[in-house]
Amino acid sequence: MSAAQPLDTEQMDIKAKQAAYHDWEAQNYETKFSISYDQRCIDYARDRFRKVVPEGETFDRVLEVGAGTGFFLVNLALAGCFDGAELHASDISEGMLTVCKRNAEEHGLEVSTEQGDAEALPYDDDTFDVVIGHAFIHHLPVPGKAVQEMYRVLRPGGIVVIAGEPTELGDRIATVVKRSSYKAFMAVTALPSLRRFRKVDAETGETGGEEAALAALEHEVDLHTFRPQDVEHMADIAGFTDVRVVTEELTANWAGWAARTIEGSAAPGALGYRWAMGAFRTYLALTALDENVLQRIVPRGLFYNLILFGRKPV
Numbered sequence: 001m002s003a004a005q006p007l008d009t010e011q012m013d014i015k016a017k018q019a020a021y022h023d024w025e026a027q028n029y030e031t032k033f034s035i036s037y038d039q040r041c042i043d044y045a046r047d048r049f050r051k052v053v054p055e056g057e058t059f060d061r062v063l064e065v066g067a068g069t070g071f072f073l074v075n076l077a078l079a080g081c082f083d084g085a086e087l088h089a090s091d092i093s094e095g096m097l098t099v100c101k102r103n104a105e106e107h108g109l110e111v112s113t114e115q116g117d118a119e120a121l122p123y124d125d126d127t128f129d130v131v132i133g134h135a136f137i138h139h140l141p142v143p144g145k146a147v148q149e150m151y152r153v154l155r156p157g158g159i160v161v162i163a164g165e166p167t168e169l170g171d172r173i174a175t176v177v178k179r180s181s182y183k184a185f186m187a188v189t190a191l192p193s194l195r196r197f198r199k200v201d202a203e204t205g206e207t208g209g210e211e212a213a214l215a216a217l218e219h220e221v222d223l224h225t226f227r228p229q230d231v232e233h234m235a236d237i238a239g240f241t242d243v244r245v246v247t248e249e250l251t252a253n254w255a256g257w258a259a260r261t262i263e264g265s266a267a268p269g270a271l272g273y274r275w276a277m278g279a280f281r282t283y284l285a286l287t288a289l290d291e292n293v294l295q296r297i298v299p300r301g302l303f304y305n306l307i308l309f310g311r312k313p314v
Contacts, residue, residue: 009217014141014220014223015092015117015141017217017220017221018092018093018139018221019092019093019094020217021217021218021220021221022068022091022092022093022095022096022221023093023094023095023096024095025095026069026093026095026096026098026099027095027099029068029069029096029099030069030071030099034260035069035071037074037075037078037103037106037107040280041071041075042075042078042079043079044075045071045072045075045076045079045134046075046076046079046081048072048134048163048164048307049076049079049081049132049161049163051246051248051307052161052244052246052307052309053081053159053161053309057159058083058084058085059082059085059129059130060084060085060086060129061085061086061088061127061128061129062082062085062086062087062088062128062129062130062131062132063088063089063090063123063127063128063130063131063132063153064088064089064090064131064132064133064134065090065091065118065121065131065132065133065136065146065149065150066090066091066092066118066133066134066135066136066137066139066146067089067090067091067096067097067100067113068091068093068096068099068100068134068136069096069099069100069103070089070099070100070101070103070104070111071134072132072133072134072163072164073087073089073100073104073111073132074100074103074104074107074109074111076132077104077107077109078107078109082130085129086112087104087109087110087111087112088111088112088113088114088123088128089101089111089112089113089114090113090114090115090116090118090121090122090123091113091115091116092115092116092117092118093115094115097113097114097115100113101113118133118136118137118140118146118149119140119141119142119145119146119149120149121149121150121152121153123153124153125152125153126153126154126155126156127153127154127155128153128154128155128158129154129155129157129158129159130154130158130159130160130161131150131153131154131158131159131160131161132160132161132162132163133150133161133162133163134162134163134164135163135164135165135166136162137162137165137224138165138166138222138223138224138225138226139221139222139223140223140224141223143224143226143234144234144237144238147160147162147234147235147238147240148237148238148239150162150238151238151239151240151310151312154312155312156312156313156314157311157312157313157314158311158312159309159310159311159312160235160240160308160309160310160311160312161307161308161309162231162307162308163305163306163307163308164305164307165226165231165305165306165307165308166225166226166304166305166306167225167226167227167228167247167301167302167303167304167305167306168225168226168227168301169301169302170225170247170249170250170253170301170302170303170304170305171225171304172225173254173302173304174253174254174257174304177253177254177257177258177261178257178258178261180258181257181258181261181262182261182262182265185261185262185265185266186198186265196267196270197266197267197270197271198265198266198267199264199265199266199267199268200267226306227301228245228247228300228301228306229245231245231306231308232244232245232308235308235310238310239312239313240310240311240312241310241311241312241313242309242310242311243308243309243310244308244309244310245300245306245307245308245309246300246306246307246309247295247300247301247303247304247305247306247307248287248290248291248295248303248304248305248306248307249287249290249303249304249305250290250294250298250302250303250304251286251289251290251294252283252286252287252289252290253303253304253305254286255279255282255283255286256283259279259282259283290303
């Protein structure tokens with residue numbers, strides 16, 4: 001039997017690549033990014049939302065754009081941020097939406113899903129009270145067009161919240177952290193007594209096939225990083241008022257990327273529960289340092305994540 005032929009991704013435009021890659025990654029995405037629907041991630045989602053939306057605002061219809069597996073929407077609903085609201089999710093990837101719907105059902109929630117392009121949303125004007133997104137506009141060819149579409153489908157007075165987007169300078173620093181962490185881990189585990197901590201290379205030496213072609217798209221689907229002021233400008237152009245961008249995660253991000261890089265290079269189960277809890281507690285401690293001390297003195301562009309808030313005028 002001949003080997004499977006490579007998928008010809010060169011003939012795809014960027015949106016077809018996004019759909020194909022995220023369909024392929026949907027089943028392993030949550031493991032890769034340590035996504036869960038327990039108190040850890042519920043708190044994370046709620047805290048991102050509450051940084052720009054105070055307690056007390058209520059919503060009838062909620063949409064997440066670029067919803068993926070439902071991490072942001074489902075955890076916010078479990079946190080009580082959308083009590084009584086209709087929940088809707090859209091994504092370019094049908095595979096991601098299948099997992100999103102399953103996650104919602106497993107937690108007693110009903111989410112209506114609609115496959116669609118974030119730059120041409122499949123919804124009528126003035127439909128939702130709040131439109132949210134998490135770590136998705138950096139995948140889009142024209143992020144400003146998606147922000148305009150989010151404005152279009154909002155009702156007057158409605159709000160937009162986009163979280164988890166990488167800043168330009170924060171991402172550059174994170175790249176250095178990731179490379180340094182990988183080199184350090186490989187150097188330490190080069191010692192014979194520590195090689196058991198390395199992930200075993202399971203490759204047979206054969207290349208090609210659809211799996212390899214889809215995996216290779218990982219380096220093509222992240223298109224942008226942002227300066228906070230440019231994201232504010234996008235929202236201003238779309239028509240939003242009360243626009244603001246806050247940034248977060250400086251030292252916490254460095255620790256998070258270092259831990260994730262090491263976890264991705266280590267043999268399954270080699271690091272154990274104590275490592276996981278230690279990494280999580282370190283992240284929490286550094287988050288407190290970032291928020292209580294460093295945000296007062298460090299320019300916002302150096303932090304890794306940004307959160308956009310805007311309101312559609314009445």
